[in-house]
Amino acid sequence: MESAGNMPLAVSSYAGLHGLADDDKFLNLAWTIDEQAYLGIDLPALVAEELTREVSGGTPSISTYGVDDPYGEARLGPAVARFFGTPDGFSVTCGAGVNSLLYALAHLAHGGTTVVVGNVYPDLPVWIERLTAIRPVGIQLGQGGWPIADIEAAKARLVVLERPMLTATAASVEMVQDICSIVAKHGGIVLVDESYANYCPPSYSACTVSHAVTNLVVLRGLSKAYWLGGLRLGYCVASEPLTHQVRALVPPMLASSLSLTIGRRVLEQGDIGWPLRTRIETAKVEVIDRLAQVGLGKDAWTAPFLPYVAFSDRRDILGWLERCGILGKRQLFWDAGSATIMGCQRLSIPLAPHRLARFHKSIGSPERQNRRG
CATH class of the missing domain: 3.90.1150 (Aspartate Aminotransferase, domain 1)
Known part of the structure; x- marks a missing residue:
């Protein structure tokens, strides 16, 4: 192998x-x-407007070293909450694109089994194996629906899902909640990669239930659909009890102040x-x-x-x-x-x-x- x-x-x-x-x-x-x-909306025009404001204002974002907001939550968090219609009970941690967050959060797998459900973007499972020297366990998706019983039997430390999925029907938001409840019984965490979810309405996102469970991590970015990959801005929406664990792994100040400013403006536009x-x-x-x-x-x-x-x-x-x-x-x-x-x-x-x-x-x-x- x-x-x-x-x-x-x-x-x-x-x-x-x-x-x-x-x-x-x-x-x-x-x-x-x-x-x-x-x-x-005309997204390039919005970005140009922000860049013009930045230059005319004396480059405040570029000059800012965000030690007062090392994870970008103060800048991006309110826009994320409005975008998903999510009340309090979650945290926002920003990175340099989704990949930086995937790599950092691969360390969540230490101390137990990782279960990957269905065929997923390859980088996270590869990094988990490189970091832990233990290969994740794959659970295939069959014709009979989502393998909830298999997920429960695995008693995993970390369960990895992708929504939406390129090659299968992804778990519904309700199913994500069920999986979180099952995995929480033995202290496990559910990580959902929603890089593709920019193509879906905000109501599709598992971020909408991050406040309702205790062990959910959802990763998103601004590359797909928005075509703003050059901002290198990814964000992690996590159930509030996981905030310390997430930030113990994600380095502070990964996201630039200018990227956070532009990203906030984009999310403030709602479902574009x-x-x-x-x-x-x-x-x-x-x-x-x-x-x-x-x-x-x-x-x-x-x-x-x-x-x-x-x-x-x-x-x-x-x-x-x-x-x-x-x-x-x-x-x-x-x-x-x-x-x-x-x-x-x-x-x-x-x-x-x-x-x-x-x-x-x-x-x-x-x-x-x-x-x-």
Whole structure:
């Protein structure tokens, strides 16, 4: 079995890509590049407004060393509470993107078993094994629903979930609460990675119940949907009793004062993702229908809200699409069945009309399917 030291992290999936933008040769669907235009506000204008205010005011955020707010809670916490409609009873701890929080909180696994439910983003399970020298236990998702009994039987120190999930139906908020209650019986913690949840309405988030349980940690960022990954701002919403444990692991002052200022303004706008959700679903139906016309429909799957279509790990699919002038990528994930890194082939949904038109033109007629081998 491959050791964790040799397992690749998610960022390695971008190595060797032709590029990160469309060009004359390729429509680049290896990642999303056109989603920001479908948000409910002009987000670049809002960011520009904040930057202008920063410069005209003598760069107060850039000049500030936030020792009075080392975890960013005073700056970002009120906006987070309003965004999710969550009362008191939780804490907000900020980091330099979600990845910094994943790495820091991998240390929560010390002292017991870690259970990973379903196939998830690979980095956290890999880091847990590297730090503890113990491989997490994977629990697969079957046709019969979520394996609550298996989670209870594991008596885990840490249970890792992802919401939403690329390859399966994620746990509902109510189910997250149930899992928290079960795990709390033996002192366990539930960690939910909601990096993808920016594509969902705020009510979808497990943050909405962080005050109602004692052992929940939810991680979110501003990269997906917002396209603000360069801010390097991630935040952890934790049940209040976990605040000390979380902050004992997350280094202080990871998030810059300027990033916190911009992030606060973004969250204060509320649910600006609703037009994007509508556009994703419309374009996704069109893309999946087109893939079915060329014989790829039976191979494709997708999850609600997410702007992706995934295929089983067959390189001939992406190879054929590349010959058509369409770039996808191999998406890595930690596989709950084998407890190791595996992959699937993924296309991002083209949202802009000219990119969607290029997708149709690149694939061509259904007869082209006969030549894809």
